[in-house]
Amino acid sequence: MAEQNRPAPSSCDCFVALPPATASRAVIFGKNSDRPRDEVQEVVYLPAATYVRGAKLKCTYIEVEQVERTHAVILSRPAWLWGAEMGANEHGVCIGNEGVWTKEPVGEEEALLGMDLVRLGLERGRSAHEALQAITALLERYGQGGSCKEEPTPFVYHNTFLLADRTEAWVLETAGRYWAAQRIREGTRNISNQLSIGTEITAEHAGLRRHAQSQGWWSGDGEFNFTKVFSLTHQPVRMEAAKARYCAGKELLQQHAGRITAETIMAILRDKASGICVDSEGFRTTGSMVSILPQDPALPCVHFFTATPDPSRSIFKPFIFVANVTPVLQAMSPSFGDKDPVQKVPRFQSRVDRRHQLYRAHQAALDLMETNQEQGQKLQQTMQDLERQGLEAMKEMLASGITLEPAELADLLFDCVDTEIKFYK
Numbered sequence: 505m506a507e508q509n510r511p512a513p514s515s516c517d518c519f520v521a522l523p524p525a526t527a528s529r530a531v532i533f534g535k536n537s538d539r540p541r542d543e544v545q546e547v548v549y550l551p552a553a554t555y556v557r558g559a560k561l562k563c564t565y566i567e568v569e570q571v572e573r574t575h576a577v578i579l580s581r582p583a584w585l586w587g588a589e590m591g592a593n594e595h596g597v598c599i600g601n602e603g604v605w606t607k608e609p610v611g612e613e614e615a616l617l618g619m620d621l622v623r624l625g626l627e628r629g630r631s632a633h634e635a636l637q638a639i640t641a642l643l644e645r646y647g648q649g650g651s652c653k654e655e656p657t658p659f660v661y662h663n664t665f666l667l668a669d670r671t672e673a674w675v676l677e678t679a680g681r682y683w684a685a686q687r688i689r690e691g692t693r694n695i696s697n698q699l700s701i702g703t704e705i706t707a708e709h710a711g712l713r714r715h716a717q718s719q720g721w722w723s724g725d726g727e728f729n730f731t732k733v734f735s736l737t738h739q740p741v742r743m744e745a746a747k748a749r750y751c752a753g754k755e756l757l758q759q760h761a762g763r764i765t766a767e768t769i770m771a772i773l774r775d776k777a778s779g780i781c782v783d784s785e786g787f788r789t790t791g792s793m794v795s796i797l798p799q800d801p802a803l804p805c806v807h808f809f810t811a812t813p814d815p816s817r818s819i820f821k822p823f824i825f826v827a828n829v830t831p832v833l834q835a836m837s838p839s840f841g842d843k844d845p846v847q848k849v850p851r852f853q854s855r856v857d858r859r860h861q862l863y864r865a866h867q868a869a870l871d872l873m874e875t876n877q878e879q880g881q882k883l884q885q886t887m888q889d890l891e892r893q894g895l896e897a898m899k900e901m902l903a904s905g906i907t908l909e910p911a912e913l914a915d916l917l918f919d920c921v922d923t924e925i926k927f928y929k
Contacts, residue, residue, distance in 0.1 A: 517753055517780050518590075518600040518666035519694045519772060520673045521764040523799070525757070530902075531797040533668045534769035535600035536789045536815065537589035538782045539582060540653060544858040545791035546583045547811040547835045547917075549823075550627075552576040552594065563587065563624075564846070565614035565650045568642060574627040578823055580791045580809050583837035583858040584654045584846050587619030590793045593626040594825040596805040597635050598668045598795045602697050603652065603661035605743065606734045607721060608679035610660040615649035616642060618663030618678075625667065632667040636674050636685060636707075639665065644681050644709065654845075656852045664695050670797045670805070677701050677730065682715055684708045684730040692757035692764070696750035697743055699731040745779070752778035766808065767895065769794045774816040781816055788813055794820060796902065804907060806898045811835040811921070812866040817873060817884065819891045821920035822898050826910045830918040834861040834925055862921055865928040886927065894920060 518535045526532055537545060554573050561570040564586040575595060579588035590600040601618045616624075621639045629635025653659035665676040673688040677699050687706040705728070709715075712730075716722040722733045736743075756775065760768045773792050774781050781789050792815040795807045808820035837858040841847075845854045859867070869887075873880030901907055908916075 516602045517694060517696050517749065517773075518602060519692070519753060519757060519769055520666055520668045520688065521692045521757060521769070522673060522688065522690050524690065525692045525761045526764045527762070528765070528902075529799045531668055531670060531673065531799070532764055532766055532769050532795070533598040533600075533666075533673075533797065534773055534794040535590045535666070535792065536773050536780060536782075537580060537600075537791040537793075538787050539589070539790045540655075541784075541786060541788040541790070541813075543654060543790055544583045544837055544860065544863055545580055545589070545811065545813075546837045546858075546860055547791075547809045547832060548579050548581065549829050549831060549917075550577050550579065551829070563620040564617050566616065566646065568616070568624075568646055571628055575630070576825060577623065577626045578807060578809070578825070579623060579626070580793055580811065581619065581623075582654070582790075583860075584844070585617065585619055587617055587621070587623040588626070589619055589622065589791065591622065591626050592795055592805065592807045593629070595630045596670045596797050597626060597629050597632055598793075598797070598807075599625050599635060600666050600793070602664045602695055604664050604677070604697055604699060605661055605736060606679040606699065607719070607736060608662065608682065608734065610662060611647070611649040612651070612658045612660055613649050615647040617650055617652055618648060618661070618665070619652070621648070621663065622665070625665075632669040632672060632674050635667050636665075636676055639676065640683055640685075640709070643678060643683060647681050648678065651851070654852055654855070656850070664699065666693070666695050668795075668797065670799050670801065674706075675701060679734045682709045682712050682734075684712060692754075692761065694750065694753040694757060696753065697746040698750060699735050700750065701730045702732070703727045703729050705730060749779045753780055766794050766796050766806075770808075770815070770820055776816065781814065783814060789815060792818065792820070796898070798902060803902055803905065806902070808894075809917075811860075811862055814870070817870060817887070818866065819887050819920075819924055820894070821917055821924070822894050823917040824913045826913040828910075828914050830915045832918050832921050834918075834921045836860055862925055865925045869928045890924065890927065
């Protein structure tokens with residue numbers, strides 16, 4: 505079977521740290537979403553909802569069967585699609601995905617995007633394992649496919665996922681409708697744009713090994729190594745580069761083992777020397793996320809989002825799930841309805857301006873940083889101070905066990921974004 509040799513994104517990385525690698529009794533999750541550099545990423549809160557039995561759900565390209573109840577979610581997503589690059593739900597589940605190419609050919613036929621599966625897993629899973637089960641069931645039934653980029657030329661890949669909750673994490677790696685998963689119960693783990701599950705397989709597609717044998721990729725003798733069996737023999741240049749980035753991320757986690765905090769993961773996401781924070785001609789980090797998932801169920805999970813490009817020049821802003829969350833309209837892109845180029849066939853024949861209010865304000869701030877060094881340094885320092893204030897307030901809340909009033913938490917992300925926009929002006 506012909507191996508694919510398609511261009512790969514320059515970077516994309518997910519991280520998780522579990523006790524005893526963390527400084528407190530909490531799981532820490534983080535991701536950089538590295539996408540086409542002019543793509544806008546928005547942060548959207550969607551409340552829990554109920555549906556009639558037999559209802560249908562339109563994802564980015566195809567319809568699937570809806571469940572009777574979905575969980576509340578907070579998503580960071582490319583503004584043109586239905587799914588998400590990363591996000592969390594009200595039960596403390598976090599998911600992020602990465603693009604990969606394997607021996608299993610990618611198909612341009614429209615199906616579920618990996619980003620659709622991120623959102624579906626969050627809406628349907630009360631735990632990381634339950635979300636994984638939802639994703640794999642949908643993957644096996646509907647498959648994955650369709651362009652992952654807002655351009656007329658198809659850009660298609662398969663996906664790996666990192667899922668985490670308060671007690672454990674899972675790595676899920678796919679090749680077409682086939683998959684393998686590894687449970688992580690302690691320590692650290694990261695994924696990049698490559699397969700990484702070897703022989704430590706906790707769960708897998710029922711026909712995975714039989715399919716590998718039928719294709720001549722595995723003899724059936726000895727241990728079954730998912731990465732060796734399904735990885736391309738000749739990797740595209742940028743996928744080879746992902747190996748170095750994966751190793752750099754792994755080393756950065758190990759350097760801080762036993763002391764990892766949300767700030768540690770934020771610093772890793774901002775690391776440009778390793779390529780984890782990317783700013784190239786075609787791709788850049790368009791959004792970032794870090795979550796604190798305390799193992800004590802009495803404490804709230806805290807999720808931080810940038811909603812703007814380049815975490816090294818962005819502010820991580822906190823969010824906590826409570827009732828009656830105030831929508832953060834300033835970080836949501838405009839809607840174009842049926843006139844949206846993604847809704848018309850053939851797709852992506854024109855472009856629309858998806859920049860939200862925060863994105864526009866942040867663009868102006870970046871321009872100032874690049875044209876006026878002195879003012880740019882002052883601006884950067886003030887941004888760091890704003891972020892530090894938010895982090896310290898959240899850490900104090902978690903350490904004391906005393907949470908803010910629900911009304912204050914409902915406005916938390918809204919107020920932070922509003923303050924940031926006013927500051928840029």
